Amino acid sequence: MFEATKSYDMIWLAGIALGLVAAALHFPINDQELQRPKLGYRPT
Secondary structure: HHHHOOHHHHHHHHHHHHHHHHHHHHHHOOOOOOOOOOOOOOOO
16 A cells, blocks of 8 residues: 555554444443353352
8 A cells, every 4th residue: 555655544544444343333232241040059
């Protein structure tokens, strides 16, 4: 890319765009702890 344009601007913009896409994809993730069923195991 640098040889063609003599600038890294497109690489920076692509990196910023990928970061924004990653943030948008991770935004709806729910970080609450999962409620797991008790299996009845009792350590002795």
